[in-house]
Amino acid sequence: MRALTLLAALVITLLPATRSIAQEEEVVLGLSQNRVAINANFDGSEILIFGAVKRDSVPIHPQLDVIVTVAGPNEPLNVMRKERRAGIWVNTAQVTIRQAPSFYAVSTTGPLSHILTQTEDLRHRISIPRAIRSITSSDEVLDEDNFVNALIRLREKQGTYLLQEKAVRLDEQTLFNTRVALPSNLTEGVYRVDVYLLRGGNVITSYETSLRVGKVGLEQWLYDLSHEQAIAYALLAIFIAVISGWAASELFRMIRNQ
16 A cells, blocks of 8 residues: 555656656747739739747757648539540549648658658648548548549649648747748638647647638639629629720721721
């Protein structure tokens, strides 16, 4: 009994010394802009994500790694496989993805497979394949991963899925920054920005903030009008078309008379 009492006292004494690193190290984050405005001349943008690691003591080992992710609004998708039969391309199989980010960028301090374990990736859903969720298909489809990979390849070509390894600069295990390019074909909505601190492949703490992407000015007014007052929007479109046609005809008439 006395031995159990001494053991319990020893465990209580050691508890403060074995607290998680996540409590000792915190992320202080900043963005170069909190809103991306989409207008008629929008051809893409770039955001600078920067921050610092706040800690109560000197950096410890193993060395710290940083992963930064930017995720756009989720959307449902149907991914179909086409095969040529009798000289005609037809849809032969389909996989439904209920949650796929419209935009997803991953920036890291090192190769993703070296700094993040599979277990931690499964837990936090950091890599691009893990960010795609809720996949369903018919019993005939036995290779759902191929459909997901096809979607990833397509969106990588479109510039909406990015894997930027070694794109995060980390100085003295304290200050970090990275840049993420945003293409012109962005989906409007709230974009989630996550920063993960890792050691030995494990996530020790994380921080989340948001970035809003949306139309501004005349584009926003027309968008709201078309969705909220469809009849007024249709009448306005007809009026503009009539005025444009009349103005063009008058211009050509003046040119012919010269």
